[in-house]
Amino acid sequence: MSDDPKQVLRYPQVQAEELADWRFFLMRLHARFRTGSFVRGLELVTRIAEAAEAADHHPDVVLTYPHVDVDLHSHDVQGVTSRDVALARRISEIAAELGVEAAPREVSTLELALDVPDAAEVQPFWRAVLAYEDHGEWPEVTDPGGRNNTLWFQEAPGATGEAQQRFHLDIVVPREVAEERVDAAVAAGGTLVTDEHAPAFWILADAHGNKVCVCTADGREASGE
Template identity: 55%
Template sequence: MEKLSSAQIINAGLADWRKLARALHGRFLTGDFAGGLAFVTAVAEAAEEANHHPDVTLTYPWVDLKLISHDAGGLTQRDLNLAGRISEIARERGIAAEPRAVTGLELALDTADLAAVGPFWAAVLAGSPAALQGDDVVDPTGQLPLLWFQHTDADETPRQRFHLDLWIPPDVADERIRTAVAAGGRVVDDSQAPAFTVLADPEGNKVCVCTFLDR
C-alpha cells in the first residue's frame, strides 16, 4: 500500500489517535486490568481479520496501541482502517480515548563520524552492531528508546553530544512548551516550529519538542 501524507492522515479525522514520529498512537482508558485484557482480545480479533497487527501495551488503567505499516515505512490506509475499527470496539465497550496523552521519546547523538561511533552504540544498547539501521539504533525487543544520529561537522562548536527528542501530538505542543518555560526553561530556537522547537533548561541541556507537522 502507498504511504500516506500528513494531510491525508489529518483529513482521516481519527479523533482517538495521534501521529507522532512515524506511527499512529492511541491510548484507551480501560480502567482495570480485566477490562483492558478483554479490550485487547477484541482488538486482536479485529487485527487477525485485517491481517494487520498493532503493537500493544496493556497496563492496569489503560491500553496503548501503535499502528504502522513497516513494509511501507510509514502509515497506509490499512493503518487508518484498523484504527477506525479499534475506535468502534472502544465505543461499543464504553471505553474512552485520551489521545493527547500519547508521547514518544527518542535520543539524539551528534556525530561527524557515524561509521566510527554507530556500531559501538548499537552493540552496547542492543547487543549487536547489526542493530544500527541507517542513522538509527533500533532495539529489536522494544525496551529502549530509539537512538538516532544527527550528522554534524567535525569542527562545529559549541557542540552538545546528546539531546532528547520528545514527540507529542500537535495539539499539545504549544501548551507543553509554555509549561516548560514557566518551569524555568527557555526557547532556544523555534524557527522550525511546528516540526520542532528547541528548549533548554537553566543549565543549557536541550530537548526538541517535535510534532509530525511540516515535515
C-alpha cells in the same frame, strides 16, 4: 485515502482521515485508551486481537493497569498505510462499544538523540552495545523487540570531546550476556573505559568519547537497584 494498501501516507493524508482518537508522528499512529482496570484493558486487547486477525494486520499493543497503548504502522513499508487507517477506525469502534475513553493528548514517544561529528563512525558501536538494528537509511538504531527507545545521531561537527557529553545510557542486560555485549561493542570501534565495577556495570565509550554502561543485577543489591 489511497487504494494501494502499501502506499505510505504522509502527514496531510493522515490528518484528512480525521482519526479523533489517534495522533500521527514518527511514521506511526498512536492511541491511548483509559481502561481504568487491568481486566477491562484485557477485554479491549482481546477485542483488538480479534480485529487484527480478521484484518491480517497487527498493531503493537501495551497493556498496563490504567490504560492500553496502541501503535499502528505497516512493518513491511515502515510507515502508515490505508491498512493502518482502517484498523485504527475499527479499534476506535471497539473502544466505543466497550465504553472506553480515548486520551489522544497523552500519547508520546521518547527518542534519544546524540550529537556527533560523524554518525557513520559511531553508529556500529551503539548498534552493538545496545543489540539494536539499523533503521533503513536513517542515522539511527532501533530495538528489534520494540520495547526500548530509539537512538538517533544528529551530525554536529563541533560535538566532540568528553567534556561535551551531557548524558549517557545504561543498558541493563542478563548477566550471562554482559561480557558478550561488551566484547561486541569493543569490536565495533568502542573502548572499555573501566570494568572495576563489574559485574554490576562496565563503562564503555564510542570513538568520540560518548559513554555507555552495560549493567546487570549482580553486585547492585547494596544500592537497592
